[in-house]
Amino acid sequence: MGEFQPPSSPLPTPVFTPPQSSRHVPPPSETPAPPPTEATTPSPTPSSPTQSISSTTFPLPKLRLEIRDLNHKGAPIFLTAVPASNALQKSIQDVLKLLYVSPTTKTSTVPPTRSVTLILRSMPGVAYTTGTELDAEHKEIHFSLDYIQNSITAPRREHEIMGVLTHEMVHCYQYDAFGTCPGGLIEGVADWVRLHAGLSPPHWKKEASGKWDAGYQHTGYFLEYLEQRFGRGLVRRLNEKLRIEKYQEKRFWTELCGRPVELLWADYGKSFKKEKGRNEEEGKEGEGRNEDEECVMVEKEDTTIPTKKGFHAEPKSTSTNPRVT
Ligand SMILES: [Zn+2]
Numbered sequence: 001m002g003e004f005q006p007p008s009s010p011l012p013t014p015v016f017t018p019p020q021s022s023r024h025v026p027p028p029s030e031t032p033a034p035p036p037t038e039a040t041t042p043s044p045t046p047s048s049p050t051q052s053i054s055s056t057t058f059p060l061p062k063l064r065l066e067i068r069d070l071n072h073k074g075a076p077i078f079l080t081a082v083p084a085s086n087a088l089q090k091s092i093q094d095v096l097k098l099l100y101v102s103p104t105t106k107t108s109t110v111p112p113t114r115s116v117t118l119i120l121r122s123m124p125g126v127a128y129t130t131g132t133e134l135d136a137e138h139k140e141i142h143f144s145l146d147y148i149q150n151s152i153t154a155p156r157r158e159h160e161i162m163g164v165l166t167h168e169m170v171h172c173y174q175y176d177a178f179g180t181c182p183g184g185l186i187e188g189v190a191d192w193v194r195l196h197a198g199l200s201p202p203h204w205k206k207e208a209s210g211k212w213d214a215g216y217q218h219t220g221y222f223l224e225y226l227e228q229r230f231g232r233g234l235v236r237r238l239n240e241k242l243r244i245e246k247y248q249e250k251r252f253w254t255e256l257c258g259r260p261v262e263l264l265w266a267d268y269g270k271s272f273k274k275e276k277g278r279n280e281e282e283g284k285e286g287e288g289r290n291e292d293e294e295c296v297m298v299e300k301e302d303t304t305i306p307t308k309k310g311f312h313a314e315p316k317s318t319s320t321n322p323r324v325t
Contacts, residue, residue, distance in 0.1 A: 068121035074145030081157035129171035163199035188219025208272035
């Protein structure tokens with residue numbers, strides 16, 4: 001693990017290694033857990049068209065569910081919100097179809113993940129994914145029962161649980177350039193998949209300020225811009241590139257998109273401004289006609305539910321510097 005391997009070599013072990021450099025790790029405060037809403041209808045689908053997901057199915061790994069505390073109030077909430085086996089299977093199929101198309105696609109290589117164990121337990125934060133100590137091909141997704149109990153309003157339970165599961169499932173199946181990929185890009189790919197699975201939460205907002213690799217939906221929407229600009233399959237090619245080589249920023253992006261990432265990010269900023277300008281123009285034209293609808297769109301924060309900062313919890317071994325996994 002860690003050595004460069006040509007594409008024809010055997011599969012690298014797809015350990016999801018937490019980012020090596022804190023430079024790339026977005027602080028948890030940048031990715032607050034979704035604010036609870038009082039929405040009574042399912043969340044809207046992403047503003048960009050959801051990529052059509054093919055109907056081919058991939059072979060599944062061994063799937064396990066471990067509930068560490070059945071007396072925790074979050075446990076029955078989880079069990080009634082989603083059928084556990086289907087939830088895991090569906091999130092795997094969505095992830096694999098978006099990152100690898102089909103089991104027979106020759107241009108992408110599915111990692112040999114052998115098992116995924118979903119562990120529901122009381123812990124701070126939302127969720128994280130890790131390889132087991134003995135074998136990185138066995139993955140564990142730790143999902144907070146406290147988060148499930150306290151931070152998701154009843155109408156959003158299924159959608160949010162599936163969204164978090166899908167994000168974490170990406171970490172069970174994505175490549176990380178032998179541990180050299182920036183954490184923000186790893187998290188961006190995970191949220192790009194979540195977006196395309198139609199599971200983006202209502203608080204997600206496309207914006208183009210700050211750094212391209214701030215992670216999560218911030219980077220996810222940037223990846224979506226690149227998909228639209230360079231053609232469907234860009235993120236799949238990006239993931240495949242992370243399978244075969246170590247990450248060297250300038251070379252990586254120039255080979256993938258023909259331009260360094262800073263320029264691509266600047267292009268995205270311009271395109272975003274234009275799009276925003278157009279939307280505002282349209283908004284002005286429509287002013288006065290749909291005031292009622294606009295009022296309905298405003299999210300109301302429920303102050304009785306604690307707002308948790310940070311999409312991910314800290315893995316058990318760390319103390320002061322939360323790692324994104
Ligand atoms: Zn993540």
